[in-house]
Amino acid sequence: MSARPRLLYVSDLLYPARGRRYGDEDMALTAALRDEFAVALCPPGDAAALLDGFDAVVVRNSGPVLHHRDAYDAYRSRAVELGVPVYNPLTGRGDMAGKGYLTELTAAGLPVIPTAAGPEDLGALPDSAWYAVKPVAGADSIGLEFRPAERLGEVAWDGVLVQPRIDFRYEVSFVFVDDAFQYAVYAPDPERRWELEPYRASAADVEFARRFVAWNTLEHGVQRVDACRTRDGRLLLVELEDLNPYLSLDRVDPAVRERFTAALKGSLHRYLGR
Structure with missing residues (x-):
């Protein structure tokens, strides 16, 4: 490694997120990281081609994967091929793997909005006048719809989950x-x-x-x-x-931002074995 670890920071700075400014957050974070890391910033579509020569890939506000599925799969595969660590690591069991974990957590009795993955699961959901139908691979409320209870029989159950409206x-x-x-x-x-x-x-x-x-x-x-x-x-x-x-x-106080940034730097150094 170089004196400062080299990070390829993946972000979609121009993604039109409602009520959020991806570009502002990531420009501020990369500026702070440059105290201890050499940082290059790129969009998801360029990540696979640029991976060689970096010590780690940091995936931040890259936008919903469904908008760049091929690019996401490409840089994940290329990172594994080159042995370049990806942060967050690729073993996440939450949204990184799709929203199917919500049914696993429901079955385990954890405090989660009850979730059904098929008609056989509907009996375990509480009665509700309205239900949310969301894609397993969804993000940012894309594809989310609400249906009255009498229309649940119309759900196609093709890559979707159903939850009572809370x-x-x-x-x-x-x-x-x-x-x-x-x-x-x-x-x-x-x-x-x-x-x-x-x-x-x-x-x-x-x-x-x-x-x-x-x-x-x-x-x-x-x-x-x-x-x-x-x-x-x-x-x-x-x-x-x-x-x-x-x-x-x-949205948080400067002292909180500084504490978060320090924690992020420490986590990256530990991940890279520094």
């Missing part, structure tokens, strides 16, 4: 680096889910989120545990984002 008070996201909790943000108004504010997480909240981080068994990486607070006060997992979670760093 009446919740708010959504909250917990950000971890490796297994260390960093901060949480939430949307106080469910109708304005991208208007986020810092959230003061209780010890019980953090333990709820840590349970899913532990289940995922990633020793290194950035993970965002998204949950909703139900009307009766429970937290239920919405998704475990372990591929390229947006971090909402512009």
Whole structure:
């Protein structure tokens, strides 16, 4: 390795994300990383061709994989071929592998929005007037639709999951680096889910989120545990984002951002054996 490890940082700076500025977050993060790493930034479509000569690939705000599936598969395969570590590591069991894990967590009795992967699972779901139908390979609410209970029989069950529509008070996201909790943000108004504010997480909240981080068994990486607070006060997992979670760093205090950045640098150094 060179004196400063060389990172190929994968991001789609211009992706039109609702309520989020991928470019701003990644420009700020790469600027901070350059204190200790040599960083080159590229979009997903260029990653496979540029991998040779880098010590690691850092996948950040690269956009929904369904928009660049071929490029995603190509740089994953090329990284394995060259022995270049990918961060987050490619062994994630959460959204990195599709949303099928939600049925596994449901079957295990974990606090997750109950999820069915086929008509045989519907009996295990609570009764609801409306149900969400979402693609297993979905992201960013792409392909999500809501159906009334009487139309569930029309679901084709071809690569989709079904969940009851949950009446919740708010959504909250917990950000971890490796297994260390960093901060949480939430949307106080469910109708304005991208208007986020810092959230003061209780010890019980953090333990709820840590349970899913532990289940995922990633020793290194950035993970965002998204949950909703139900009307009766429970937290239920919405998704475990372990591929390229947006971090909402512009919504937290400067001291929190600095602590997160320091944790990210430390995690990358450990991952690279430094």
